[in-house]
Amino acid sequence: MSGYPADPAIRRRLADTALAVVVGALALTAAAFDADTATVDYALVAVSSAVLAFCRAAPRVVLAAATASGTAYLLHAHPGALAALPVLAAVLTAAQLGRRGWAAVASGVYLTACIATGSTTQEALGKAGLLAGWFLCMVVGGLADRNWQAYLRQTEQRALEAERTREEAALRRAGEERLRIARELHDSLTHSISIVKLQAGVAVHLARKRGEEVPPALLAIQEASGEAMRELRSTLEILRTDEPTGTPALLVERARAAGLAVDLTVAGEERPLPATLDRATYRIVQESLTNAARHAGPAKVRVELAYSDDDLTIHVEDDGTADPDRPPEPGHGLTGMRERVTALGGTLAAGPRAEGGFSVRAELPLRAGDSV
Structure with a gap:
């Protein structure tokens, strides 16, 4: 049994x-070796490192806070290059999350402050050049x-x-x-049993017309052939029916196992549905x-059965990439x-949500399954 949390969100947090703790420990250790480090400098280093714990939840806010604190520390204490670690970590995380413009601006702000704090032009440019390489x-x-x-x-989606x-x-x-087996049974076995039943x-x-006693064996043949015909018709009906192979709950479990984040909620009193309605659901x-x-x-993805x-009411919605300004073309799935x-007398609304993502909402009358 693994000791890691099962929830991906908890693992990311x-x-x-851990990133904030490690970067903070390194930055504070580096600050401790600077002779002119004051209490306010330690506070600025701690703030610029601590905000990294929220770098995925609010990347732009974290980047701004880390850059502001790190720049203030740089301007006040004139520390070494290791003081840039919190800002470097925030820039890396912002770039990973697609905020490359913000990452470039933060890098420029810090490098400008670095140049301004150099005692000589050569020293300032050398330190800024080193940090520029790191930021790049x-x-x-x-x-x-x-x-x-x-x-x-x-790759996972293609798989x-x-x-x-x-x-x-x-x-x-x-x-x-x-269907092939059903056709074969119908064309051969059904015909043979029908002949036996007819002859019997x-x-x-x-x-009986001649007033003779009917042999018990003949009555048994007649009864058995009739029973065989009923059983065969039942078997053929099962073979020709495209029944679903599970329930909505099982579908949700399969989707979760495939990596899709799905929640299922059931509102109202859940009850058995007629076969046609159950299959449509x-x-x-x-x-x-x-x-x-x-x-x-x-x-x-959220699945709700009400x-x-x-x-x-069947409602399935996601917060994905669908854009209401560019509605997708209906495919075979939505058409089917x-x-x-419609065949069950219900209504269907499917399309992008105003806040992003896609929504499918079907309302089916419960009486429909009895009449189809």
């Missing part, structure tokens, strides 16, 4: 806190790490898409095989989660979803 490495390294993480996410495609192909082949019925009818949630995994990016006396909902 712990990593940011932080910005470039942050951008490279961001691009690498984006590449990894795209998930390939796996989903393989599963869909396997399900399609299984469905085609079921004719024999029983003729025996499953397919709507399945298609919505598939679209979120394929198009929303690293987003959070039961009322007359209706079932709308056809299912």
